[in-house]
Amino acid sequence: MATTTIENPFAQGVTQDRATQPAQLVIFGATGDLTKRKLLPAVYNLAQAQLLPPGFCMVGFSRDDSCNDETFRKRLSDAVATSGDVREQDAAVLADLSARSYYLSGDFHDPQCYAQLKAKLAELDPKYGTAGNRIFYIATPASLFGDIVQQLHDAGMINPSSVVGQASPAQSPPFTRIIVEKPFGRDLASAKQLNTEMLRYLGEDQIYRIDHYLGKETVQNILVFRFANGVFEPIWNRRYVDHVQITVAESLGIEGRASFYEETGVVRDVIQNHALQLLSLVAMEPVTSFDATDFRDEKVRVVKAVRPIAPQDVDKFAVRGQYGPGFITGADAVGYRQEPEIAPDSATPTYAAFKFVVDNWRWAGVPFYVRSGKRLAKRVTEIVMQFKQAPHLPFRNAQISELEGNILALRIQPDEGITLKFGAKVPGPSMRIRSVNMDFGYGATFGREDSSPYERLILDCMKGVQTLFDRSDGVEAAWALIDPVLTAWAAKPPANFPNYAAGSWGPPEADKLLADDGREWRRL
Numbered sequence: 336m337a338t339t340t341i342e343n344p345f346a347q348g349v350t351q352d353r354a355t356q357p358a359q360l361v362i363f364g365a366t367g368d369l370t371k372r373k374l375l376p377a378v379y380n381l382a383q384a385q386l387l388p389p390g391f392c393m394v395g396f397s398r399d400d401s402c403n404d405e406t407f408r409k410r411l412s413d414a415v416a417t418s419g420d421v422r423e424q425d426a427a428v429l430a431d432l433s434a435r436s437y438y439l440s441g442d443f444h445d446p447q448c449y450a451q452l453k454a455k456l457a458e459l460d461p462k463y464g465t466a467g468n469r470i471f472y473i474a475t476p477a478s479l480f481g482d483i484v485q486q487l488h489d490a491g492m493i494n495p496s497s498v499v500g501q502a503s504p505a506q507s508p509p510f511t512r513i514i515v516e517k518p519f520g521r522d523l524a525s526a527k528q529l530n531t532e533m534l535r536y537l538g539e540d541q542i543y544r545i546d547h548y549l550g551k552e553t554v555q556n557i558l559v560f561r562f563a564n565g566v567f568e569p570i571w572n573r574r575y576v577d578h579v580q581i582t583v584a585e586s587l588g589i590e591g592r593a594s595f596y597e598e599t600g601v602v603r604d605v606i607q608n609h610a611l612q613l614l615s616l617v618a619m620e621p622v623t624s625f626d627a628t629d630f631r632d633e634k635v636r637v638v639k640a641v642r643p644i645a646p647q648d649v650d651k652f653a654v655r656g657q658y659g660p661g662f663i664t665g666a667d668a669v670g671y672r673q674e675p676e677i678a679p680d681s682a683t684p685t686y687a688a689f690k691f692v693v694d695n696w697r698w699a700g701v702p703f704y705v706r707s708g709k710r711l712a713k714r715v716t717e718i719v720m721q722f723k724q725a726p727h728l729p730f731r732n733a734q735i736s737e738l739e740g741n742i743l744a745l746r747i748q749p750d751e752g753i754t755l756k757f758g759a760k761v762p763g764p765s766m767r768i769r770s771v772n773m774d775f776g777y778g779a780t781f782g783r784e785d786s787s788p789y790e791r792l793i794l795d796c797m798k799g800v801q802t803l804f805d806r807s808d809g810v811e812a813a814w815a816l817i818d819p820v821l822t823a824w825a826a827k828p829p830a831n832f833p834n835y836a837a838g839s840w841g842p843p844e845a846d847k848l849l850a851d852d853g854r855e856w857r858r859l
Contacts (some may be wrong), residue, residue: 357390364474365395376418377789390464407438449490467509481532488536544805550788583707587623593676656686658710658843659833668837688734688845708838716747752776
């Protein structure tokens with residue numbers, strides 16, 4: 336009997352896994368919230384798991400002149416003690432990492448401060464054997480990215496771009512890699528300008544545009560689920576899929592980040608990056624390998640295949656909302672306009688829903704519905720594939736109850752796992768059919784906590800692996816989709832904000848977006 340061999344697209348990435356190279360990690364914005372909540376715990380977890388190279392040290396840099404080496408090390412200790420991401424606290428590991436941690440204060444625009452940083456790194460390099468390798472993590476507002484990179488270049492701290500993956504790290508010149516946070520720009524024009532500014536001094540192989548969603552184990556498992564299981568990929572197309580729903584819902588409000596959220600809003604904060612990343616992973620074509628070039632080529636290709644939303648069609652394909660007062664888990668919740676430092680007439684959307692259409696052979700005619708919002712009924716991120724109904728049910732006298740059709744739900748958070756919903760006969764003498772679930776849970780199966788996304792991505796940067804980081808053309812393709820909607824909304828401020836209560840599932844217009852197509856949002 337003939338057999339068919341399916342090439343595993345992940346095999347190359349596994350067999351050619353690169354070693355973690357020695358490096359100095361410099362964090363710009365070292366006293367900020369992201370550094371405390373995510374970056375410092377991630378670096379500690381890498382140290383505790385013995386994944387940091389022996390040649391390693393960390394330098395924090397920010398404007399806060401009240402901080403020094405001692406207080407920065409105290410911040411590290413406090414971050415480890417209070418973070419929910421830390422799996423195991425080890426005093427010896429923390430002491431060693433603290434001893435390798437330093438701090439400098441200065442203005443991000445002052446050349447003299449960068450000269451001091453350069454001198455500090457030169458002093459620490461032989462002490463820790465970091466071989467001149469440097470990773471600069473820019474955890475600041477995007478408006479500072481270009482200035483910081485230019486200052487690093489002018490101070491002589493950026494080594495020339497080199498080809499990633501040379502035969503031996505010992506033969507490679509010292510590397511410089513830059514990690515930048517999202518959102519990368521606030522529109523297409525600013526993203527292009529930022530790419531131009533950074534590429535003036537850096538090669539594309541030196542820029543690591545981070546979206547922590549791609550570091551989540553459950554997000555990466557979308558690829559494994561699709562491409563490592565022959566039973567699913569054959570039905571992953573327009574012949575069998577009716578539509579796809581992607582939900583990124585948060586029950587929390589803006590958590591005191593008024594200035595950030597007023598400038599950003601839900602579309603720039605979630606839709607343009609997280610949600611479109613999920614869409615690209617679901618809709619992309621199979622890759623020949625998990626190599627960064629192949630993988631990112633396919634991601635960009637599918638985003639570019641999404642049909643642009645014309646200005647006159649924005650109301651047909653996009654819905655915006657803003658939460659008003661309501662209840663979350665039985666407690667009162669104020670509306671967005673009542674949040675501290677928010678203007679009483681703010682038009683910033685805290686909810687958005689989109690209908691995207693992918694114009695390619697695989698997905699022609701299959702709508703992708705995407706929604707995200709603050710102060711929704713529960714915190715959940717989920718991708719749902721609704722399969723088409725069976726063409727004919729031969730059970731003429733059957734009682735069909737709660738039969739929703741076949742659904743495949745990929746749960747990203749908080750209850751990580753996969754659910755397959757299908758019809759089954761209810762026990763008894765009569766033919767009764769209802770939907771049942773077949774569940775897979777990560778915790779129950781693997782019995783251990785996942786590493787945090789930032790651990791995975793920082794480690795990948797140390798290895799020089801860019802697969803899970805965005806590329807310049809990918810960022811610009813995403814902004815090209817979103818820009819026309821933001822422009823149309825800016826030209827026509829909403830007249831009905833707030834239009835959904837805190838603790839609900841969003842405005843009624845979002846339900847109509849699907850109802851007009853004869854569909855409805857999945858109940859979560």
